Amino acid sequence: MPPAATARDKLLDAAIGVVRAQGYAATSVDEICRAAGVTKGAFFHHFPSKEALAIAAAARFAATADALCATAPYRELPDPVDRVLGYVAQRRDWLRGPLAEVTCFAGTVVQESYATSPALRAACEAAICGHAATLEADIEAAMRARGLAGQFTPASLARHTQAVIQGAFILAKATDEVAMAEESLDHLRRYLELLFTPKRKEMPA
Amino acid sequence: MPPAATARDKLLDAAIGVVRAQGYAATSVDEICRAAGVTKGAFFHHFPSKEALAIAAAARFAATADALCATAPYRELPDPVDRVLGYVAQRRDWLRGPLAEVTCFAGTVVQESYATSPALRAACEAAICGHAATLEADIEAAMRARGLAGQFTPASLARHTQAVIQGAFILAKATDEVAMAEESLDHLRRYLELLFTPKRKEMPA
DNA sequence: CGTTCCATACCGACCGGTTGGTATGCCTCC
DNA sequence: GGAGGCATACCAACCGGTCGGTATGGAACG
Secondary structure (H helix, E strand, C coil): CCCCCCHHHHHHHHHHHHHHHHCCCCCCHHHHHHHHCCCHHHHHHHCCCHHHHHHHHHHHHHHHHHHHHHCCHHHHCCCHHHHHHHHHHHHHHCCCCCHHHHCCHHHHHHHHHCCCCHHHHHHHHHHHHHHHHHHHHHHHHHHHHCCCCCCCCHHHHHHHHHHHHHHHHHHHHHHCCHHHHHHHHHHHHHHHHHHHCCCCCCCCC | CCCCCCHHHHHHHHHHHHHHHHCCCCCCHHHHHHHHCCCHHHHHHHCCCHHHHHHHHHHHHHHHHHHHHHCCHHHHCCCHHHHHHHHHHHHHHCCCCCHHHHCCHHHHHHHHHCCCCHHHHHHHHHHHHHHHHHHHHHHHHHHHHCCCCCCCCHHHHHHHHHHHHHHHHHHHHHHCCHHHHHHHHHHHHHHHHHHHCCCCCCCCC
């Protein structure tokens, strides 16, 4: 994404960046304006409140993430199992760079707002669960292909992948080591492989 | 835990409760004092800053959680695999009650402080990774018992369980449904069963 | 074509209230 | 009597949000 032209987009991008690093409540409107190179007047011209900005930012963040996944190469793989594993591999690849640039805006914000701002909570739910839903068709096809129907729902496994990713971010933040997130994604990949590989060989003696 | 006697403990317990519901930055010192039934003077008598209170609260939270696990019945199971699965089952059982009373203080706080307060981040790391470490011996024994050595480290699987739990909390907060957390813990249990059951039967035709 | 008119985009000083933190003194219990 | 344990009163900085005002540009009208 090239630097956004309009003040509105600059504010959204700045908010996503700063909030991912500092959290929602700890980020002031002035700080977002400074990061966006825009005045406070412009802020409240485009958004009625800080909360409204956050809601719009969650939608923008989700749209960007969904678009990135929709055009990624793993989407072309013929086997749905490979597409599911390809998604996890892609998410693992994206773990390069500073922590604040790889973590999830919605996951960060919802922790601080779920009990105090229903609208913001709902926007974060839409971002996370909407993204999970883009996996559901592949998971369902993979389960059918491997005869796994009935053990659990495709939706629940799709949401579980998001839960693991969110949890991986927390471990990474706590340890200040992106490697901790990679570790968890490796376990997630192993889980999916065990699920979608109907029979494991005995270990060679 | 009975209502704490000293003002210091009342402040710690109140902080854990309020912060789990609202987040760290969004919770004011006055609010914590009100919840604890204590004045601001008492607060700054016992803690030099809000940050210091949070660090002490993280340690208290971790100590409580560790103690709860150390005395839980699943600890008496003879098979280390059963103890590992028992831990996950126990954590799933604890998911009853309001969201703010079952989630993790350290996981909530670290999201807002990892980049701005090194000391607080380290305290949350100690809480989460210290708790993970209590699982490590059982996981290592379980891996040895099932011939899984070398595929991954016991420490990484221990941390992964914590990541899944943290991620489950985020999904639950986003959807306002504790059931979403249960769902993820069920997938975690399935992963551990697949790992520690060396050979799966074919599905009956 | 020129002028009027109005909507949109944006500016930055300002406001009341809240924030984390301080200064000081009382009151109990050794 | 003095040393912790707490309450009251207070402060400067900062917060989200408001407000009067300006710049610009396109449509309407003559």
